Amino acid sequence: MVKALLPAAAILLSVLYSVSAFAMTSLTASVDKNPALQGEAITLEVVADSRLSADAINFRVLEQDFTIMVPSVSSSTQVINGQSSHSTSWKVVLLPKRTGELTIPTFSVQGFNSAPINLKVLNEQVKTATDAGAELFLRSEIQQDQLYVQQLSYYQVTIFFNGDLQRGSLSEPQIEGASVTQVGQDVEGSELVNGIRYRTITRRYAIIPQRSGNFTISAPTFNGEMVDRDSARYNYFARTKSVVQQGQPVDISVKAIPDNFPGDWLVAGLVTLTEEWSPDITELKQGEPVTRIITLSAVDVAENQLPELTQGFPEGLRLYQEQPQAKSAQRNGRLVAQKVFTTAVIANKAGTLELPEVVLPWWNSQTNQLDYARLAARQLTVTASSSAAPVNPVVASNLPNNTAPANSEILSNTASSNWQWNHLSSLLLLLWLGSGIVFYLLWPHRTSRQPVTAPASRVKFNHNKLKAACQNNDAAAAKAELLRFAHQQLDQRCHALTELMALLPDTSLQQQLQQLNAALYSPHASQWQGDALWQSWQQYQRQATPGTTDNSLSGLYPHSGAD
Known part of the structure; x- marks a missing residue:
């Protein structure tokens, strides 16, 4: 029994000995230089004579006076004459935030404390x-x-x-x-x-x-x-x-911003305003759209600092303004920001219009004084539309073809005999009235039969063709299909997109039609992108027909066909 207990006692004694050998007995802290120069890195080392976890010491207590790099942790074991020793070392690079006398405080682990370090940082430059x-x-x-x-x-x-x-x-x-x-x-x-x-x-x-x-x-x-x-x-x-x-x-x-500064505050090295019309114009035509593009450029400014512009358009114009587009770039080590304001303009009436001067106040950082960027006032002449109102074909066709010969015959017989005139004129009058009644009775049947044969040559709206035109960025094809939509679905013969815009509610589709119309008159029509128009068209159809989805759009026009 005693012999059986001896191995167990030996094991217990070895465990107790190893625990005592691994027990921590000291904790020290030191720096690699003292004093240090301003901006010079200092390496702090903390050593414990035991194996500890990496997070046993919290160096965040140093954040008030130092910028702290990521600590590095290492552990080592030494065996000398059969006796083993362990140690854990933390090294962290510190950068003093100020000069003068700084203190690295005491660190504590398992009841053991390191001594604080008084560090002197000299006010000497690099x-x-x-x-x-x-x-x-x-x-x-x-x-x-x-x-x-x-x-x-x-x-x-x-x-x-x-x-x-x-x-x-x-x-x-x-x-x-x-x-x-x-x-x-x-x-x-x-x-x-x-x-x-x-x-x-x-x-x-x-x-x-x-x-x-x-x-x-x-x-x-x-x-x-x-x-x-x-x-x-x-x-x-x-x-x-x-x-x-x-x-x-x-x-x-x-x-602070000067109290008497007029307008939105903008401080820059240089500010300019430029204007461009597409197409280039000397006069406006009533009902035809043109695009005015104003570019605001500023040096030493971020793009989100550029203000809005007040253009002050006069009455007598329909305006479709796009969301301003801002961007910035680096030129020769300096920031240059631009903001583009695009407005489609349609004149409602003929005459003379005065576009006022566009003025933007800004603070010149080079001269340290108030300055202005300007666009000169512009006078535009609006000419009336050259299109004339069409003759009503129904009114013209109400006059029978034999009216003029009958009247000439009556006039030619007037001088021959008054008796013949009275009876002959009465007879001709009865015949004329009878033919008019017959013509009146037969005319509705004739006009009602005409639509039966007309659709054979009529081109119908096809939403699939509109989708293809948008996907292919084909502005002309998209316009043609939209005008067919107005004719077939809205029962309106529109000759221009501006007439179709007047029939639609004020939605994103109306804005996309305006951009399409402006692109058609622009020399860069090939750059038009149709994805936004197709999305607005789908949204318009969902609002016009509640409950429909994109997959069911083809069912809205059961009679649509190809050319």
Whole structure:
């Protein structure tokens, strides 16, 4: 019995010994440099003499005074003279957010505490590091540090390095109450600094403050890897080392919008207004559409900052305005934004129209004063439509063909005899009345029989052809099919899309018809896209016939056929 208990006791003692061997006894913290320079990276290392989990220490307590990189965690085990020891190490790169005396607080794990570290950050710029021949450093600067609200300024960060840079990432600058957007692509180059040739990578940002006050732009942080020069001298397979650098913070002052500024606030380096008519016109024709295109262009402005325009069209015009289209692009390192205002114009009556001057106030950031972009007033002459009203065929056909000869015969016999005139005229009058009655009775049958043969040569509306025209972006075919729809379904002989628009409610289909009509008169009609018209047509049909779906549209026109 005693012999059986001995192995169990040995196992228990070994377990207790191993637990005591793995127990934690100390926790230490240290930094690789103290004091440090402004913008210089500091490596903090915390070591515990036990095997611990990676999240045993929370470094977020440092966020108030430091920018924190992602920590790296490693564990090791050593066996010396039969005794094993374990350790866990955390390394994290810190970038001080300010100069002066900073404190790295105590860390606690399993009842053990590390000693706090008093860190001194010197107010010395990066040029001190470049004098010593630093392998990598950052330079940050802003084009203008005195701004107005919503004024765009270009912020630039340049990475200088004279070693073999393997990889790296650059964070964005941070500023309270402002939008930050990268402009263009990174630009590579080289520059001589203190007698050392550095390769450079430059990145530009557009910073637009949204409120007034004094602000500080926190510089971006570069985190990457470079080839270790010391290891490269003695080893063909050179090791890499981590490099972390931060640029200098930049202070800016933002002024409020002037109280006396007229209109919507717009601050830019340059603003222009241009006008284009399609087709190009010297006069308008009554009932025929033309398209007016006004382009607002601005330099050093984002596209969402461009305001609306007040065009002030006079009375006597029907207007169909499209949603303004805004876009932006980068030109020679500067942002250029454009907003296009498109309006289809149809004159209702002949005469002379005066388009007033279009004026847009803006604040010139180059001269720091109020400026105006203008479109000159334009006088247009509207000519009457040349189409004449058609003669009513029913009225013309009511007169019988033998009326004129009968009257001439009566007039020729008048001079021969009064007696013959009286009786002959009475007889002819009776015959004329009788033929008129017979003609009147037979005329409805004749007109009622005409529609029976007419449809044989009549081209009917076919919604499948309209769909094909939209899919093929064929503006002329789409117009022809829509006019057939008006004739067959609305019982209206429309000769132009503007007449069909007047018969439709104010829906998206009416707007698409206007765009189609404008495209037909444009020299670029081949660029018309029919998908939007087909979608609006389907929506119009669903509203006109509740309960129908796209798959049942073909049933709306059971008599539709091909040409």
